[in-house]
Amino acid sequence: MLKDKICVVTGGAQGIGRCIVETFASNDAKMVFACDMNAAVMAELESQYTNVRAVELNVCDRSSIANFVEKVKAEFGHIDVLVNNAGITRDNLIDKMTEDDWDLVSDVNLKGVFNMTQAIAPVMMECGAGSIISMSSVVGTDGNVGQSNYAATKGGVIAMTKGWSKEFARKGAKVRANCIAPGFIETPMTVDLPEKILDYMKKKTPLQRMGTPEDIAEGALFLASERSSFITGQTLKIDGGLVI
Template structure:
């Protein structure tokens, strides 16, 4: 499905990002650039490979990002898929949320997505082809107590994605932008939660379980592939019916 394609995935060292990288590689991609800040985690996640290229990078560093894209362009001449997956949480009620917690989440979850997309989109436009999939959340569509900063970023990437879908297609380019909005998912971020909290999450979900990283990777795979070639500017909720 991804034969001859060059893909970039951020937040790639664990959880959803790792599952997406493995999916693209297994589906025949020419190269999958796995980006993450954690060099040690990347090394553990991915053994040396001709297909999976691990890159330790801070997505808030615009200069380094631009240099990486220029390098990929020099080697491959194209980027076919960008998955903006990297994200963090710094939860607190509004009266206890610090400016530092606000700024950090905004920088990584919102500006980081902007940085990667701004660097990659011109190359996709030049090649008249590409798919950008950005990880949002049901928190971005419906909000959540104690997550003002996170909700703002996840709602913001939806708004940016809809804007990009219109902008990229303005002159007929076949460059698409979509979002995936997961619900409660089993990842390293949720693994340490108390059992009663996990049980509550499952009880709130009509399908009675938490999602898996493969559940989310399925949606990303679809939106990144040519099977969704007539889909752009959309938000795909993968939440087991949590938000209806």
């Protein structure tokens, strides 16, 4: 599905990001750059796949991003897929949320997506095609108690994506921009939640289970491939019916 494509996935060391890297690599991508700050974990991916390359990268470091993109462009000449997956949470009720927690989540989840897209979208536009997939959340579409910072960033990602779908397709370039909004997924970010909360979320979800990283990765694979060539500016909810 991704034959000859050069893919970049941020937050690629674990959870959803790692699963996306593995899924892309298993579906004939020419090279998948797994970008994360946890280089040790990503080294395992390189040992398992000949078409995966681990890159230690901070999505808040604009100069490092620029250097990375230039190296990829020099080696391969194009970047076909960008998955903006890197994200963090610092949850609290608004009267207890610190400015640092607001700023950190905003820098990684919103500005980080902007940074990566600003660096890579021009490469795609020069080549005339590309797919940008950014991770939002059902919290970004419908909100949640104690997640003002997270909700704001994930809602902002959707808004940016809608604008990008128009901006990047100008002058005939087939550069698409879409979001995925996961529901409650079994990842390192949810593993520490109390069992009572997990059971509640399963019961609240019509399909009566938590999602898996594979559920999200399959959605990303579809949006990255030519099978979604007429889809742009959309938010694909993969949430088991949690938000209808």
